[in-house]
Amino acid sequence: MSGSKLKTSPNNATTNDSNLSSSVQNVSSTPGRTTSGSRLKTFLNNATTKVLSASLTNRSKQTASLEQIARETIGATFLEEDPSVAEWFRELVPSSHGVTEYVRELFPSARWVRRYNVHWLVGDAIAGVTVGLVVVPQAMAYALLARLTPAFGLYTTFTGACLYWVFGTSKDIVIGTTAVGSLLVGSVITKIEAEHPGVYRPEEIAHALSFLAGAVLFVFGVLRLGWLIEFIPYVPISAFVTSASVTIISTQLPIVLGITGINTREPPYKVYTNTLKNLPRAKLDAAIGITSIVLLWVIRDVCARMEIRQPHKKRMWSLISSLRLTFTILLFTFISWLVHRNGAAGQKKFRIVGHIEKGLSHAGVPRMDSKLFGLVASELPAIIIILIVEHIAIAKSFGRIFNYTIVPSQEMIAQGAANLLSPFVGGYVCTGSFGASAVLSKAAVRTPLAGLFSAMVLVLALYALTAVFFYIPNAALAGLIIHCTINLITPPKSLYKYWKLSPFELFIWICGVVIAFFTDLETAIYVTVGLSFAMLLIRMAKSPGRFRGSVGVTRIVRGSHALSPSPDDVTSCSSSALTMAIHPEHTETTEASRQVYLPYGTKDSRNPNIKVEPAYPGVFIYRFSENFNYINQAYHIDYLTSYIKSHTRRTQIDDGIRASDRLWCDAPPSAKVDEEKSALPILRAVVLDFSTVNIIDITSIQGLIDLRHTLDRYAAPALVEWHFAGVHNRWTRRALAFAGFGFPTVDSVDELGSWCPAYTVTASLAGATEEEQRDLESLRSRIRYDEAGRRLSSKGTLHREKSRVEPVYGVDRPFFHIDLHDAVDAAVRDAKKQDERDEMSSRSTSELPGSGNEQ
Structure with missing residues (x-):
């Protein structure tokens, strides 16, 4: 639609503000004795x-x-x-159908559980048991990162395995302990114990942290605020995971070497420095720790090569690779039993896990202390960011691979419910585990119900294998942690990709890693997220608009029949410019000339030989x-x-x-x-x-x-x-x-x-x-x-x-x-x-x- 102005005239809307200002001046300058009410009315x-x-x-x-x-x-x-505003409010009011759908979406399992069959049951049972064997040693090792006994890792993983299938939307994800989450919990426990020594036990702090994190995530999920995670960019999370991996390795290296007396809660650079200075004090633990790391790497590499050489047995080799953690822990547990079975109770050749209480002995109502909640609340933002972003990233990656849709808000509900229930079982903070989820996916899981079979393995471990767990070497668990964590470090090829895609974001990544190495993880995540937001705001504030001019274009298509190799072959299409110039009859114009509007200058990617003219x-x-x-x-x-x-x-x-x-x-x-x-x-x-x-x-x-x-x-x-x-x-x-x-x-x-x-x-x-x-x-x-x-x-x-x-x-x-x-x-x-x-x-x-x- 168009129109032309006929004569000069002041625009009505332009004078709105000036008219309003004139009204204010007229009222304020009215003489006489008037009340404030009459002045306002005037x-x-x-x-x-x-x-x-x-x-x-x-x-x-x-x-x-x-x-x-x-x-x-x-x-x-x-x-x-x-x-209108009233219309907008009416759109917010849910209809009866909308309320019904909302309730149904809260329980996605209700849509598929009625179609559950024997074939799904067999697949879920195999996958669930396989993952259960993997997560048992993993959960026990990660609990040590949280400064808790190994049993708490089993409680935590058991809660996620039992509850996720009810609310979750991914068949491939496993909720349980993770290295990063456990490290953050351990940092919070260390900080609160230093500020209030002897007031709270480590498990009480962990329970309070899990309960509050679960409540926040559950509320966000119920309110369908899953889109909020899109505010957290990828690069700060990548930097945080790499930094956390470096930090975790620094905390486990003294344990692998059997070196005592090193404060592993200091910044990583101090821990590495002190570890190197105390290498002469390494003990027999080093033999077990280093051997376990080498064995894990050898099994993984051999299985990976055999998958390539024997593709028809790829699933078998993948299963063997997945069970390498369980095999290594059982092997060194057996060696530890052989070494210590006839020794005195107080004489240990190397450090072992020791006594683990049988069953769910820590189940019950956690301590609800408002002061403790206040102390924990200040640490929640960083933990919640990492928990939910890590979980959603894992779920979405498997969703893309296997062609199903992940609902972030529903995943928040599943994760929130698991963290809310975890303290009542005795566990702590849990989230999606990438390693365990990868094993579950390779085991051909069919539905989220596979988690129940993993829970059965965990119950068996808690009630029947605690005597065996007594002899697990701490160095072997530390070696397992290092082996799992070192894979989380961002590889050089990814850094090169960052450089090619966005150099400034690579700078943010480097800042996050350096800050974490010399200070702590919380500072690193806040700085990197802040830099990312600052970069976004600067880009928005300085987003360059472009003036545009007119260019006449015509679309020409090479005829598919042109210059075929033979008269009978009409499927080929030559793209030679010389041929098109010699045989113009073989080209066709698909549309009349039209005007397009391109920006002035040569800052865009268009042909610089094209001249852009003003439209008029x-x-x-x-x-x-x-x-x-x-x-x-x-x-x-x-x-x-x-x-x-x-x-x-x-x-x-x-x-x-x-x-x-x-x-x-x-x-x-x-x-x-x-x-x-x-x-x-x-x-x-x-x-x-x-x-x-x-x-x-x-x-x-x-x-x-x-x-x-x-x-x-x-x-x-x-x-x-x-x-x-x-x-x-x-x-x-x-x-x-x-x-x-x-x-x-x-x-x-x-x-x-x-x-x-x-x-x-x-x-x-x-x-x-x-x-x-x-x-x-x-x-x-x-x-x-x-x-x-x-x-x-x-x-x-x-x-x-x-x-x-x-x-x-x-x-x-x-x-x-x-x-x-x-x-x-x-x-x-x-x-x-x-x-x-x-x-x-x-x-x-x-x-x-x-x-x-x-x-």
Whole structure:
């Protein structure tokens, strides 16, 4: 849709703010004795009268005229209905069907458990038992990282295995202990014990941390706030996992070597330094620890090679590789039993786990201490971020591999429920374990119910194998931790990928790792997330919009029959440019020449030999590269103002402002400058491409209003047309319309009669038949409209061709266009008409007596 301005006039919406300010001044300066209530009433009356009544009345008359013009032109009309706050609230109110669906979504297991069959049962049983054998030694080892006894790791993994299948949406994930989560729990326990020695036991602190984390995650999941995890970028998490791996290895290295007396809670660089200094004090534990690490690596590498050499036995070798943890722990447990079976109780050749209580001996209601909750709460943010991001990342990766959908909010509920229940069983914080989940996936799991079979293995271990666990060497468990953790370190090829994709994010990654190495993990995660947010805000604030020009293009396709190798072969298509030049008859043009709008300059990836021309002198096309909001509006407005003024000239040399009234920072018009810019065009129109803009705020709207006011003064006595393309959000259209955009600018409603609009219409109507939908094409081939939308009959009278077509958007806002092509077409057409009017006016003036042209 388009229109042209007919005469200069102040824009109604532009004066809204000034009218409101005048109302305030009038009320405040009213003489006489008036109460505050009467002054407020007077203010409201004046503001309503001046701001709303006049402008809304004029706008209502203009809308009626626009509707009448559209009815006369296309035989149909459509007025936009603005969204309302009441409508928005009504959309938030759930329907009965929505409530029912919400309840069903809380229990996704109810949808598939009724279809459970024997084949699924066999697959789940095999996979569950396999994973159970893997997680038993893993859980016991990770519990040591949390400064708890190995049994607490079994309690934690048991809780996740029992509960996840009810709420979870992934068949491949295993909730249990993890190295990173256990390390964070251990850090919190160490910190609270140092600040309040002897007040709380380690398991009480771990239970409180798990309970609070579970409550937060469960509430977030119930409120369907899973989208919040998208605020945490990938690079800080990658840096954190690498840093945590380096930290974990530093804490386990003294245990592997049997070196005592080293404070493993210090920054990693100190732990590594002290470990190297105390190497001469290494004990027999080093033989077991180093041997266990070597054995684990050898088994993994041999199985990986055998999978390649014997692909028909790939599943068998994968299973053997998965059970290497269990095999290694059992082997060194047997060796430890052989060494210590006849020895005295207090004489140990190397450190072993020792006594483990049988069964779920720590099950019960955890200690609910408000002071303890307060101490733990300050440590929650970092732990929750790591727990949920790690869990969702694992679940989504398996979902992509096996083609099913993960619901983040539902995963929050599953994880929250597991962490809420864990303290009552005796466990601590749990989340998705990548290693155990990989084993479960390779074991061909069929449903989430496999977790119950893993839970059975854990119960068996707690009730029947605690006597065996007594002889597990601590060095072997530490070697297992190092073996599992070292795989989490980001490899060099990933760092190279970061460098190629985003060098600054690689810098953030390096900062996170360095900070964690010299301070602690919590500081590292906060700094990296903060840097990522700062980078995002800076990019938004400095997102460069681009002015665009016009280029005519045509699409040419090489004919598939051209130069086939043989007359019978018509399937090949030669792509030789030389051949196309020699045989142009083998090419075909698939469409007529059309205009596209490319940015000026050579900063984009287009061919630099292509010349981009302005769409029309005085018409400027500007596209926002990202959203338009309060963060970047000043940058865009300043750029628009400076660029447009530098590429246009004033309509009048003398702006009519006296020297005494001019601002000190506003330079007066210069004849020399005006002479240099005499070849530049007059500003006619600004076309804003809003295809990348969804919603706008008050600050950005005010910026556009100020820019309009500035350019109107610069182009006076002419006014500048404002055309918008791609504005599809109803709230954005409402805001722009209220600010006075989207309408033709005229002195009075009567002048709309000479305005020449163009409407984008369609015959693709809801509920229309195929024949009715073909009316538009039929109409185009049979009718050629003039600009007023009418045609002359053979008798010279005006009449309409009736057809069922409808405007795509409201006819009451003709400067909101469906796309950039329509917007530019309207602006250029109106600019041409205005130039024609100015030329005719100048010619008429020069022909008047006394104009200086008489001979």
